[in-house]
Amino acid sequence: MGDSFPVWMDCDTGTDDAVALLALHALECTEIIGISTVSGNSTLDDSFRNTRGLKRLIGADYPVYRGAAKPLMMREKVHATEVHGKNGLGDVELEQPESPEASDIPAWDALYEAAVKLEGNLRLITTAPLTNIATAFMKYPKLPSMLHTILIMGGATQEGNCTPCAEFNIYADPEAAQIVLKAGAPIVLCPLDATEKVMLTAEDMDELAACGNEAGRVIRDVLQKPLEFHKKLHDPGVQMHDSCPVLYLAYPELFDTEEAGVVVETKGGITLGKTVTDLYSDKQFDFKNALVCLDVDEKEFIKRLKELIKSIK
Ligand code: RIB
Numbered sequence: 667m668g669d670s671f672p673v674w675m676d677c678d679t680g681t682d683d684a685v686a687l688l689a690l691h692a693l694e695c696t697e698i699i700g701i702s703t704v705s706g707n708s709t710l711d712d713s714f715r716n717t718r719g720l721k722r723l724i725g726a727d728y729p730v731y732r733g734a735a736k737p738l739m740m741r742e743k744v745h746a747t748e749v750h751g752k753n754g755l756g757d758v759e760l761e762q763p764e765s766p767e768a769s770d771i772p773a774w775d776a777l778y779e780a781a782v783k784l785e786g787n788l789r790l791i792t793t794a795p796l797t798n799i800a801t802a803f804m805k806y807p808k809l810p811s812m813l814h815t816i817l818i819m820g821g822a823t824q825e826g827n828c829t830p831c832a833e834f835n836i837y838a839d840p841e842a843a844q845i846v847l848k849a850g851a852p853i854v855l856c857p858l859d860a861t862e863k864v865m866l867t868a869e870d871m872d873e874l875a876a877c878g879n880e881a882g883r884v885i886r887d888v889l890q891k892p893l894e895f896h897k898k899l900h901d902p903g904v905q906m907h908d909s910c911p912v913l914y915l916a917y918p919e920l921f922d923t924e925e926a927g928v929v930v931e932t933k934g935g936i937t938l939g940k941t942v943t944d945l946y947s948d949k950q951f952d953f954k955n956a957l958v959c960l961d962v963d964e965k966e967f968i969k970r971l972k973e974l975i976k977s978i979k
């Protein structure tokens with residue numbers, strides 16, 4: 667591909683991860699080098715199987731790797747099957763590719779090998795708990811400095827969606843999130859402040875289902891369970907959290923951002939997994955470790971997200 671840049675995606679597919687992966691696949695400016703999977707919305711096995719199902723759906727050939735089945739520390743595993751369905755993909759079972767993955771090395775080794783080959787050009791998108799990335803950073807201490815940028819869906823400067831304080835991806839493995847945020851790699855953080863504002867409505871889903879490709883139909887189908895969940899909360903649609911780091915890569919101008927110091931509460935009980943920033947305090951941290959997306963042009967975001975999905979052959 668022309669002047670496209672290489673990207674790796676770490677996900678817990680996941681209904682909104684699925685939309686994000688399909689949008690990434692559709693982007694002209696990126697070349698997917700690999701996809702790694704982790705326990706999160708559902709189990710590691712579900713994330714891996716769902717991601718491979720999407721790979722077959724779009725006829726892609728990038729490798730899919732298995733990562734961590736549980737958080738770094740001895741914490742209780744958390745899932746979000748009440749939102750994403752029992753299998754993590756709205757209880758839609760996608761046909762699997764005929765052949766197994768060419769390599770069964772773990773996600774963290776595969777990510778490191780890709781970063782070495784790409785000599786500082788690799789962009790890493792994470793739409794899941796950060797267990798795989800933290801494991802990679804602990805095993806390969808030079809890896810953070812070998813990545814161009816890490817674009818993270820996670821955190822919240824205000825209220826959470828998993829507890830009153832914490833967003834799911836951070837809460838599911840707070841120690842991993844802290845390791846990644848402190849590792850020194852250039853980070854773009856997409857917290858709930860921005861990601862909760864971009865939603866696909868039932869009408870948007872019907873529009874995608876009628877656009878003439880299988881991807882649109884599958885998106886409508888996998889989003890029915892989360893749509894039911896959000897309707898009970900009187901939300902107008904399903905939040906496209908994970909598409910935010912993807913669209914930031916191609917269209918950063920859609921986002922309002924600010925540099926901030928961001929840390930994770932890993933000791934608290936009530937506050938466990940809270941991302942604490944110095945954005946709204948005169949007490950500043952002595953570091954700025956993330957560019958934080960605080961707002962987004964919702965209308966333009968959804969317009970371009972739908973255009974990307976419709977463009978899939
Ligand atoms: O809080 C939203 C995040 O948690 C998204 O990545 C969603 O897929 C879930 O993993």
Ligand code: CA
Nearest residue numbers: 680683793794
């Ligand atoms: Ca996710």
